[in-house]
Amino acid sequence: MDELLRDFLTETHESIDVVDVELVRFEQDPNNAKILNNIFRLVHTIKGTCGFLNLPRLEALTHAAEALMGKFRDGTPVTGEAVTLILATIDRVKTLLDELEQNQAEPAGDDRDLIAELGRMAAATASARPAPGPPPRLNEDVIDELERAFRDTPGPRYQAAAIAQPFANATEAPNAGAPVAQGDAGDRGDVAGRDDERPDSKVAHQSIRVHVDTLEHLMTMVSELVLTRNQLLDIGRRNEDSEFKVPLQRLSNVTAELQDGVMKTRMQPIGNAWQKLPRIVRDLSAELDKPIEFEMQGAETELDRQxxxxxxxPLIHMVRNSADHGLEMPAERRAAGKPEKGTIRLAAWHEGGYIIVEVSDDGRGLDTARIKSLVIARGLASESEVEKMTDAQIQKFIFAPGFSTASKVTSVSGRGVGMDVVRANIDQIGGAIDVKSVLGEGTNFVIKIPLTLAIISALIVECAGDRFAIPQLAVVELVRARSNSxxxxxxxxxxxxxxLRNTLLPLFQLSKLLKISDDAESDVENGFIVVTQVGSQTFGIVVDAVFHTEEIVVKPMSGKLRHIAMFCGNTILGDGSVIMIVDPNGLAQKLSGTSSSRLVAETPPEREAEDDMVESMLLFRAGSPQLKAVPLSLVTRLEEIDPRSIEITNGRAVVQYRGQLMPLVSVNSDVRIKDSGSQPLLVFSDEGRSMALVVDEIVDIVEERLDIELTSNTAGILGSAVIKGQATEVIDIAHYLPLAFEDWLHWRNHQTDAAPHHVLLVDDAPFFRNMLTPVLKAAGYAVTPASSADEAVALLQDNRRFDVVVTDIEMxxxxxxxxxxxxxxNPRTANLPVIGLSSLVSAEAIERGRQVGLHDYVAKFDRQGxxxxxxxxxxxxxRAA
Amino acid sequence: MNEAPENIIEYVTATVGGQLFGLPISRVQDVFVPDRLTRVPLAPPEIAGLLNLRGRIVTAIDMRRRLDLDAPAGDASRMAVGVESKGESYGLLIDVIGEVMKLPVSGCEDNPINLDPGLARVSAGVHRLDGKLLVVLDVDRVLDVAPAAEAA
Known part of the structure; x- marks a missing residue:
């Protein structure tokens, strides 16, 4: 392709994009002469160059558009219709440019339709309001006869003719006049634009165009340099007192700066990705008949061009989505008491090595109820699973494949491929997307993306003798597991x-996932756990050792290995060895694909404890196929033992466990201790003593909001609850402890000798009321439960005699x-002892408790306490009595 | 085949599991001693691992496994033949590297029909030499390693 033509195409593409944006701004702010001048100058430049390169179609089009814009400059009011027309013209220009790029020639055909339309509009505006100031110009008024005017334009201006001559010679006669005509029509633009142009041209001299490939190559070379430097540094570390030390340090610094510098050349303002958006929103606004305000902030935020x-x-898609089904129709908005004009806001900023991009609208928000029913209808989750999810978790389903909340398919969006594609794209670059929405108030998408893909910070770990890199972005924290901590x-x-704190973190051994476990079984009990978060999933990866974090250059996997989803690339470490980079997305997919997704812990929503009491329940079977459950927090440990190690002493089954004899108790008489294989046990500990419940099978752990629906008369069963959609017996641990230790029984008997003291038990969670009531009764107290503080106060007012109040703190x-x-x-109850129960026992809470007059403060599951x-x-x- | 003396092809010869093979010299980049191989979990069994060759990551292919040949007694010092395909570097792990041979195109015969299927799928023909046979390897077919079944 002709060098001149290529430059023209590059420049024109840029100018046209700017015109797009500027025109939309102009429509909103028609009195801003500066914007108009800017547009005018850009169009004029395009027109001028077209003439110079002999591109008659482009030139005629831009000329007609320029003429109409000239009217605006002369003070004709701007109409939306006119801007739409000019935008249509610019679209045509783009198509022509694309053809030009492919075929290096303008396509056949003409643009009389648009030119006539532009001319008609220019004429109409002119007659509606004759320009008062400037004297009318000949070729401005009768655009209908534009082409004739070109041909008829007399005597070429001298300098224009000099440029046009070689081209004029090479082409047909009618076109020969064209480049010249612009000289005349363009004078105006030149005069107006000249002042603006000067500072611009100074800037232009300070930047040069570099081909993207050149930059890519530079980046590759710098990456290599970084690797070599790392190798040298590694050698340097091994040889103390080497004379290389100082120059090496210098080399290291220079390399780092060079890396920075090259990275900068690849950086582009995010605004480049937004350029098309104002235009898209404007068109959508017209198409959907919704007035839309489009705000952009932080367009100058820079990130890697890749x-x-x-x-x-993805961004274009999200903005379309917001416009199409995020924002309501004007009438609907009015009814909801919102301004008719909807707002879509796009913002970007830097935050600690990442770019945060936010797309928000003040539309109708996500309808959680609708999403729920759709989730169930599409079989993405069962009703009971959905029921226990928080709104935030339900809203995340919009990222699930094949999910679209728009009830009708429009030309804009709602075809069911949407947010899942957006999420896939963002996942691909190691980013994350989240959504927050309030029904009726709007939706807010937050995207977190890394600044660059080429060099990442990674954690180097060891597993089964091999080293692997885990991208730091996905690593939340490191935990050292210890069997005694x-x-x-x-x-x-x-x-x-x-x-881990309030959650149960599923653990996966990297060696098993990668199927590289060697003979020496790695020690999970004392391994390192890399807590990893991918999207909303959090899980722990168990590795044998953790070394350090290192800046690594991501190199793509060989084509023969690219199908392995577990790796996203490989790299050469400082010591020259090649290592694999583990892909957290691949891991997460594998995990949710192979294991019950329930075991991949959902990141807990922040206010979970306050909203509803979700309890981790351990599900097991004992004696019957029906599921049984026990709160996981009561279970000290789960064990599987060899049945042969069970001994019988004094008629009772015991097993040696951590240096002690631990009594075994069967959940009911139907449970048989196995003869061979392994016998699962639930171990409960109290004051250093342990007992074990013998069960048939441990099934699962679920997070459930617990309502014990039926209380039971069977000993050892608190009642029934619906867990995972199945009726499940919740067992009463308090029943089994005395079975294991006779002194428990003695102690209890001793307690019941005295007249029972009356306890007022206050807890909002029925589960705890149901669980603690039998425990306290077993300990010899009379218990009256209350479900709220108000109910408790009413009971106390009621002249009932209570000896002590036990109350939950978080209600x-x-x-x-x-x-x-x-x-x-209350003077009547001023001396009544109050004991607080809380899952949060902190020094501040205890102090606060003391101040308000709590006599004691006990952790929620510390029954003994x-x-x-x-x-x-x-x-x-x-004593007092 | 476009090499200067028309009817002659130069082969780099190598022994794998006792059998002599020839690789067209035009496809061979270099011969090197593989050092510090990193195994790749979940990879097809033929892929011995990755190694760093002067800053490039090279995928090493175990030719014994690729050709279904038994390892000879005692792990002889192994060598690698570097080849390139589609912009990526590969190292073919062989037992012993041999001399470069110039052989006439006309001397290349079709695979015997009873040739082991493992060999037949990568062989481009056989040359009869004095006292032994040289199997010509088709480099592209050698590199056509099927992804492991479990990968899906």
Whole structure:
């Protein structure tokens, strides 16, 4: 292709994109002469160059558009219709340019339709409001006869003729006049634009065009340099006192700066990806008949062009989505008390090595109820699963494949390929997308993307003797598991889990996932756990060792290995060895594909504890096919033992466990201790003593909001609850502990000798009321449950005699502290002991409890502690009496 | 085939599992001693691993496995023949590297029909030499390693 033509195409593409954006701005702000001048100048430049290169179709088109814009400059009011027409013209120009790029010649045909339309509009505006100031110009008024005017334009201007001559000679006569005509019509533009152009041209001299390939090559070379530097540094570390040390350090610094510099050349403002959006929104606004305000912030935020290319389409898609089904129709908005004009906001900013892009609208928001029913209808989740999800979790389903909430398919969006594609694209570049939405108030998408893909920070780990890199982006934290610390790996059948703060973290051994476990079974109990988050999934990857983090250059996998989803690339480390980069997305997919997705912990929503009490329940079978459950938090440990190690002493089954004899108790008489294989046990510990419940099979762990629906008369069963859509018996641990230890029984008998003390038990969660009531009764207390602080206060007012109040601290409405204060404030109950129960036992909470007059403060699952505290308080009562 | 003396092809010869093979010299980039091979979990069994050859990541293919040949007694010092395909570098792990041979095109015969299917699928013909046979390898077919079945 002709060098001149190529330059023209590059430049024109850029100018046209700018015109697009500027025109939309202009329509909103028609009195801004600066914008108009800017557009005018751009179009004029295009027109001028077209004439110079002999592109008659392009030239005629831009000329007609320019003429119409000239009217605006002369003060004719701007109409939406006119802007639409000019935009249509620009679209035609783009098609012509594309043809030109492919065939290096303008396509056949003409644009009389558009030119006539432009002329008609220019004439119409002219007659509607004759330009008062400037004297009319000949070729401006009668655009209908544009082409004739070109031909008839007399005597060429001298300098224009000099340029046009060689081209004129080479072409047909009618076109010969064209480049010249622009000289005349263009004078105006030149005069107007000259002042603006000067500072621009200075800027232009400070930048040069470099082909993208050149930059790519430069980047590759710098990557190589980084690797070589790393190798040298590695050698340097091994040889102390080497004279290379100082120059090596210098080389290292220079390399780092060079890397920075080259990265910068690849950086482009994110605005480049947005350029088309104002135009798209404008067109949508017209098509959908919704007025839309489009705001953009942070367009200057820079990111790697490779990343930029990849997010361009997702962003366009999201903005379309917002316009099409995010925003309501004007009438609907009016009815909802919102301004008729909807707003779509696009913002970008840097945040710690990432770019955050936010697409928000003030539309109708996501309809969680509708998503729920669709999720169920499409079989993406069962009703019971959906029921226990939070709104945020349900909203995330819009990213599921084949999901579209638009009830009708429009030409714009709603074809069912949508947000899943967006998410796939963003996942691909190691980014993350999240959605927040309030029904009726709007939707807010937040995308987090890395600045660059070429060089990433990665954690180097070892697994089965090999080293692997895990991208730092996905790593949340590192946990060292120890069999004797709070970070203890526990097992549910074959699944390893770790209690990490409030969540149960599913663990996966990297060696097993990669099928490289060597003979020496790696020690999960004492391994390192890389807590990894991908999207909403959090899981732990168990590795043998963790080394350090290193900046690595991602190299693509060989074509023969690219099908392995577990890896996203490979790299050469400082010591020259090749290592694989583990792809967290691939892992997450594999995990959700092979195991029950329930085991991949959903990141807990922030306010979960307050909204509803979700309890981790351990499901097992014992004696019958029906599921049984016990709160996981009560279980100390899950064990599988060899039945041959079970001994019988004094008529009872015991097993040696951690240096002690642990009694075994069967859940019911139908449970038989197995003869061979392994016998699953649930271990419960109290004050250093352990007992084990013998069960047939450990099934699963589920997170459930617990409502015990039927209380039971059967010993050892608290009642029934619906878990995973099945009726499940919740067993009462308090029943089994005395079976294991006779002194428990003695202690209890001793307690019941005295007249029973009356306990007021206040807890909003029925589960705890149901669980604690039998525990306290078993310990010899009379219990009256209350479900809220208000109910408790009413009961206390009611002249009922209570000896002690046990209250949950975290309750909706009035909490335990307030209840304690209320009890203190009432002179009749001022001396009544109050014991607080809380899952959060912190020094501040204890101090606050002391201030409001709590007598004691016990962790929620510490039954032993609660009994002891009760005993202490009631003993004091006895003494006082 | 476009090499200067028309009817002659130069082969780099190599022994794998006792059998002599020839690779067209035009396809061979270099011969090197593989060092520090990184195994690739989940990869097809023929892929021995990856290695760093002067800053390039090279995919090493175990020719014994690829050709279904038994390893000879004692792990002889192994060598690798570097080849390139579609912009990617591969190293074919062989047992012993041999001399370069110039052989006439006309001397290349079709595969015997009873040739082991594992060999037949990568062989481009057989040359009869003094006292032994040289199997000509088709490099592209050698590199056509099927992804492991479990990968899907």
């Amino acid at each position: 990343v930029l290319d990849l997010i361009k389409d 709070e970070h203890r790996v526990e097992h549910i059948k074959d699944a390893a889990v770790l209690r 909706p409405g009035k909490d335990g502290f307030e209840l304690a204060a209320a009890v203190r404030a 609660l009994i002891a505290a009760l005993k202490e308080q009631t003993d004091e009562l006895v």
